[in-house]
Amino acid sequence: MERPPAPTSPGFAQSGSRPFLVAFPRTTAQAEALQNLLQAEGVSLTGVIHYVLSPDQIIARLSGRRTCLKCHAVYHLTSHPPQIEGRCDRCGQQLCQREDDNPETIRTRLKCYEESVAPMLDFYRVQGLLFSIEATTPQETFQHTLTALLNLPTRRTSVAG
Numbered sequence: 001m002e003r004p005p006a007p008t009s010p011g012f013a014q015s016g017s018r019p020f021l022v023a024f025p026r027t028t029a030q031a032e033a034l035q036n037l038l039q040a041e042g043v044s045l046t047g048v049i050h051y052v053l054s055p056d057q058i059i060a061r062l063s064g065r066r067t068c069l070k071c072h073a074v075y076h077l078t079s080h081p082p083q084i085e086g087r088c089d090r091c092g093q094q095l096c097q098r099e100d101d102n103p104e105t106i107r108t109r110l111k112c113y114e115e116s117v118a119p120m121l122d123f124y125r126v127q128g129l130l131f132s133i134e135a136t137t138p139q140e141t142f143q144h145t146l147t148a149l150l151n152l153p154t155r156r157t158s159v160a161g
């Protein structure tokens, strides 16, 4: 079974004295393992932040990506286009769309992701721990919401189950 990131790993971050995990857990099994670990330590989760972006927006973001096969520089057709269309600014190599960034491939990957993540979101939703933030929220509002969530009082009550 996968373990949560250690306090020194990249998945573990700190807001003041409040630690938080980034991109973990990703499955219900991991969420349950984390809960058992925290319960053994006598602490509980304050909240789980779910960053929400619609499939169409995810596809728009990912399918616009272009990669240089030579130096691996990454561009985006709308948010970070190369100076010369289809050519890498750094080395002049032709840019390609990775198979992973093809809209149909993205759709398939999203379906798999939804199937694995939905039960985990329900796991946290029934505990009243899930907070969703729209990824399209303006930066300032997003920051404000995130700060408010990170400063929620810690709950010591454990969840039955």
Ligand SMILES: [Zn+2]
Pocket: 068, 069, 070, 071, 072, 073, 088, 089, 090, 091, 092, 093
């Ligand atoms: Zn290049």
